[in-house]
Amino acid sequence: MLEGLGSPASSRAAASTSVAGSLGPAACPPPSPSAPRSPESPVPRRGGVRASVPQKLAETLSSQYGLIVFVAGLLLLLAWAVHAAGVGKSDLLCFLTALMLLQLLWMLWYVGRSSAHRRLFRLKDTHAGAGWLRGSITLFAVITIILGCLKIGYFIGFSECLSATEGVFPVMHAVHTLLQVYFLWGHAKDIIQSFKTLERFGVIHSVFTNLLLWANGVLNESKHQLNEHKERLITLGFGNITTVLDDHTPQCNCTPPTLCTAISHGIYYLYPFNIEYQILASTMLYVLWKNIGRKVDSHQHQKMQFKSDGVTVGAVLGLTALAATIAVVVVYLIHIGRSKTKSESALIMFYLYAITLLMLMGAAGLAGIRIYRIEEKSLDESKNPARKLDSDLLVGTASGSWLISWGSILAILCAEDHPRYTWYNLPYSILVMAEKYIQNLFIIESIHREPEKLSEDIRTLRVVTVCNGKPVASSCLKSGGVAGDVAPRGRDMPPAAKGNVCMREDCGKEEEKQEESSWGGSPSPVRLPRFLQGNAKRKVLRNIAAFLFLCNISLWIPPAFGCRPEYDNGLEEIVFGFEPWIIVVNLAMPFSIFYRMHAAASLFEVYCNI
Template sequence: SEVVSSQYGINVFLAGMFLMFAGSLNITGFNKKDIQCYLIVIMLLQLMWMLWYILLTKRGKNSTKEKDSHAGARWLRCGIALFAGISVILDALKLGYYLGYSECLSVPEGVFPVTHAVHTLIQVCFLWFHSKDIIQAFKTIERFGLIHSVFTNLLLWASEVFTESKHQLLEHMDRLITLGFENITLESTIPECNCSTGVCTAFSKAINYLYPFNIEYHILASAMLYVLWKNIGSKMKSHHQKQKCDIRGIASGSASGLVVLSTTIAVTVTYFLLIGRSKFHSELALSIYYLYCTLLLIIMSLTGVVALLIYKTGNRKLTVGKSPAIKLDAELLVGSSCGTWIMSWGSILAIIYADSHPVYTWYNLPCSIMLIIEKYIQNVFVIEFIHCKMEEQIDDDTLTLKSVATIPCESPLFPDPPFELLYSESFTAEKDPFPDVDVCKPSLEEISTVFQNDKNGINENDVINEKSVTDEKNDFTSPTLSEPTSKDIKPKELSKRKRILRNITVFLFLCNISLWIPQAFGCRPQYDNGLEEYVFGFRPWIILIDIALPFSIFYRMHSAYSLFDVYGKI
């Protein structure tokens, strides 16, 4: 059952983590080979299980008709396929690197990329076709197989994170040596023989740039597998509701988002060019980075507050989501933001307790505080919206009404500008610019306005078109629709509200992507800003950063996914 399999998975994971921990301590009699052997073995085990499952499903013995519509959204599967593709390229580069140094590297070093590539390809196939399955047969075996897969991916993730942070630390040490701290000895990462192909250094550099994608791939895969595991044997009403990706009316949001994105890239490049060249240049780079971050985070927080205010003006009932996919999304968001919060509290305390305060360290204080506040607001925003949709899908009646109700503002029959023009007179009559409408359930009232507008005498042709659409669907809703409600609510206002929310979501989406870039590609002000290291000591702070930073990077990627999801639901 669930407990038996999860405990097995936890132990597989803990054993692997301990191997890595031992590996990081440079123990005599222990080397990297052992970790790789362990990883290869558990990957092969997972491969066997996946092939067994795929064959079983093909032969129709395990055909599951039930699907969880919340799990494995299409954009998620596309995302994972993209990352998997890059991971396979990474494996090819690693294999090339191994062949170049094949004289002095151990065999597992070469077997690992091959196994990993095969594993990646089959896992993506598996997730692409089966990520929505609700397994009802061979439950015990499938439970063990899935939990094994979840923790295999987590272990691979941990191992990549470990390699990546080791590489970052070496780069940082390198910079420290440039800045004059000469009492640090660098560990050599280059094998002790000559490269036979001549392109090993190029391979090595490329590998470092591709790591962030591989890291994202594994964490995504384990999240999807976890949802599959949670769904085993569950009964679920399947609402096959496709999310349309409507991209009209988000010009301002995407424009400002793209401005942020390009500025961030510019700041990141500047940071990389300046940092480590001299003390002055380093401090300049840090100042620019902190000021820019603070500004951006303030804007993001304000946008989030505006979105929440718009959302709160309507009455909404929160119901807790029942699909594990939605619950996991919320938990991952809050859980991974703990990573940043830890670092931020560290920075704040370091500034409070430091003896001397160079100017640039002061810029760190507002930045850290804003990081805490921004994640707080964004999490609330995303989680409220994820759960809001749930409510509609649980209640079948409101769902049907919704699909009818949203026609006036989404159907191509009513392009927004002329529609707004037509009703502009009645709009000015209303005083309240944002009437008390439920964004979550824009139900009957919206439709009733259409019928009221009919009375006001507008373009007959449009109304007939619309009526034919609504009449087709409202066989059971017609009794309520025929009587106009007392409150007058206008499609334009609803549409406006919706458009603001969509623009905000797009803007936040691009902001999160742009904040992901500097972190994922090795912009580490937490290392370069010497203050925390000075206050807490070099080792404790570096260990802390190495643990917390991967979560912080994952947070940005995951909140971008979640915002994409929210966008589809608005």
């Protein structure tokens, strides 16, 4: 930490207390790493740099700026979506281009400054910007750049009748994507400690720029899906529903025509990846923003490892689900909208497939939670912006699909006549809700469990404490049972007397067995069934995580690539009316799609940490 910037009153007072203590006649033990000092003590605020603004105020200043920019962008998007008089697509693209340009300049400044003043950027948040996250963002960024190239091709083809902004935007977007990925690789873990106000503005600007690009992608994708849906309705001969196509095709001819058609089709298959890229980038930037001025403890996050051994069952089941999904989506997209019977059979097939998959996923999630409940272990509740965001996003975005599910349930309950296929929608909707509920519980508990290493440290510390002050031995032992089951290896122990186990503070692995044995002797509240102990338990959990990971990838595919029974089912549109239901689906669906990708990402992390 940069002492020159000054540290807050309380933390400085404490620092001096401990120094004073250690200088006294008999030094008391130095503060242990697991003492209840919050890892997030208040940050440096004033002192040396007189003009700086308090932490909380800088946060509010920048978050309000970000929100104002964001609502302005949302309104432009709305204006374009509803064909507002006088507001065209070029205004929207100008605005987005300007935002990206501003972000580019800021990122260049930041990167330049951070390489010039290396010493200012020593602190890192080891939980932020994990390797797999940067890997997946790179993958999606590559596809986003390909999308940009296609858009440039599209612009060249239609250059006669498109405004220049439609050409500038994809070029700018590609440059922005390139630099942003470079930025995130190098700086996603930074904990910014200097010039915080300016940097807060830059980061929050980047967060909301990416969110607006996400919203723009979502809107393009929704318009496309809606048009496809309306075309299907026209084919099926529905006359009672408004079927005006919301067409944004340019009013001139493209040369060569076949290439143009291929490009405009290709664009819509790449949008889902662009959408994921933007939202991932904005979450990473948000964590960077939350970390500004934060003070972290020195405890380092243990490195995640990807081990693929022993997860055959989970992987095979998951890959089967993935293959089945692709098959179902292809069949669905071929059959839907061709004729009434074909549409119905496609819907029934989809529902049966989804019901089976969701039941399996729910059962796997329940099994995981059950294992956690049997093996009681303390949760790590220290402050961690990356993890808090993960949990909040899981619950928040699940609400999107809960809204759609309730809509379907209500429609089934209230509709006057029920074609046979609509009944499959009822268990499907209920299972969608239940599965997300269970899966969120599983993931949130998983990401809050302390890594094995840490709890061993705590245990070691406790034993040391027992040695120093005998009167507290009994209370320590009582609580010791809590950690006693953490790593149940080596049960054949010498009978160490309770409260007499003494160790040096730097006791290594050799002494662990002995230590464990003393805990083993204490009245431990629970015992795992033998088949669920140690490695076996870990293997089961990893199989569950692997299976759920692949299933979430599977369930991401159908809505992202146009297999949306919420549109094609028809019942909800009859009950709620076409427009209201379309608005509900278009608002909730992006969150529902994002949920799947985000859950998959979280499960990957869970898998690596088990």
